[in-house]
Amino acid sequence: MSSKRMTVAMFCLIAGSTVFNTGCFTMTGPSLGIFSVPIPVSPYQQKKREDEFHIHERYARVPILGPITAGGPVKALDPPSQDEIWRALERANPVQGGIPFFHETQRNNVTMVVDKIADYIDPPRVIPLIGPAQLHHAHYKCTIYFSERKIIGWPIPHTLEDEDSVEVIYIDHNHFHMVGDVDLGDASTHY
DSSP states (O other), X not given: OOHHHHHHHHHHHHHHHHHHTSTTTOOOSOOOGGGGSOOOOOHHHHHHHHHHHHHXXXXXXXXXXXXXXXXXXXXXXXXXXXXXXXXXXHHHSOOOOOBTTTEXXXXXXXXXXXXXXXXXXXOOEEETTTEEEEEEEEEEEEEEEEEEEEEEOSSSOEEEEEEEEEEEEEEEXXXXXXXXXXXXXXXXXXX
């Protein structure tokens, strides 16, 4: 065999071993087969899932608090945060997803005013999986002042500005208060 053929064969052997010895083609341990190939996910779907998880984690759960003390103040939990108000506004009147240079919407100079409308407690009742509890309601009116700017780039480029935009969002915060003796005792005695 000539030295030229030997060099080409050696080069092919080295090239083949480097290609097939990368982390993508050889695996040790269990293999998922065709399911081990990554599948691209659109940024829209990823953001949608992240937003759903964010809302579920922070705002979709109802907390269960201790009993209300006799003669103590009956006060609701914290009022809605600016993040919660902004996300509620985006669900009611979305501006995300504009197409650059064709149609975009911006909200600037945002001011939020939160007013408590109602704060009351339902009478005690037995709630499944919780036991005797009272539902505490708190209703808030959130007024959002902002300037809205719409940039339209096609067919005729122009910009529309509304300096005095106002949106009103109503947000309800509900949570439970346990009623009576909440001493659970030793968990091993309950069946």
